[in-house]
Amino acid sequence: xxxxxxxxxxxxxxxxxxxxxxxxxxxxxxxxxxxxxxxxxxxxxxxxxxxxxxxxxxxxxxxxxxxxxxxxxxxxxxxxxxxxxxxxxxxxxxxxxxxxxxxxxxxxxxxxxxxxxxxxxxxxxxxxxxxxxxxxxxxxxxxxxxxxxxxxxx
Numbered sequence: 001x002x003x004x005x006x007x008x009x010x011x012x013x014x015x016x017x018x019x020x021x022x023x024x025x026x027x028x029x030x031x032x033x034x035x036x037x038x039x040x041x042x043x044x045x046x047x048x049x050x051x052x053x054x055x056x057x058x059x060x061x062x063x064x065x066x067x068x069x070x071x072x073x074x075x076x077x078x079x080x081x082x083x084x085x086x087x088x089x090x091x092x093x094x095x096x097x098x099x100x101x102x103x104x105x106x107x108x109x110x111x112x113x114x115x116x117x118x119x120x121x122x123x124x125x126x127x128x129x130x131x132x133x134x135x136x137x138x139x140x141x142x143x144x145x146x147x148x149x150x151x152x153x154x
Contacts, residue, residue, distance in 0.1 A: 052077060052116055053132040053144070054084070058153075060119040061129040062089055067114075071122050075111065083113035090114045123148050 054060055054074060061071045072087040094108045120129035123146045130148035137143060144153040 052079065052084075054116070054119065054121055059122045059124065060086060061122040062086070062114070062118055063120050063129060064118050065090075065114065076113075078113060081113070082116055084116055084119070085111050085113050086119065087111065121146070121153070123151075125149050125151065 054077075056074050056077055058074050059071060060074060062068055067089045070086075070089050072089050074084055075087055076085040078084065088111070090112045091109055092112045094110060096106050096108055098105045121132050122128075123130045126146075126148050128148050130146045132153065133145045133147050135143055135145045135152075145151070146153055
């Protein structure tokens with residue numbers, strides 16, 4: 001783990017940022033320090049919070065790893081860890097002990113988080129993964145745009 005100090009939110013206060021390789025399980029308390037995954041954010045950045053181009057409910061395609069080529073809907077997003085959970089992707093088996101007397105143990109199969117860099121937004125019209133751009137509408141609203149088809153996403 002490495003520790004650095006950065007200015008946060010354009011204030012002169014300095015906050016301690018800890019970059020770690022281990023997974024991040026909890027959020028820091030208010031006024032505490034930031035814990036950031038080294039795999040997602042470069043050391044020395046001024047904004048340690050991740051910003052994703054994909055969000056919950058989007059359909060994405062996995063572009064690398066054991067599930068390469070699979071598509072699914074995003075179920076959950078974890079910005080601090082730089083990970084997300086995709087429906088039907090990175091399925092793991094969890095062995096659960098019996099809870100009480102006379103109850104059998106079981107094996108639960110569920111989706112585990114994967115890094116956001118392993119997925120791309122899936123364009124339903126062109127049936128291809130695509131990068132996401134941003135565009136301002138005439139009323140000043142910022143919207144996401146598919147780079148492959150040029151169509152508005154939200």
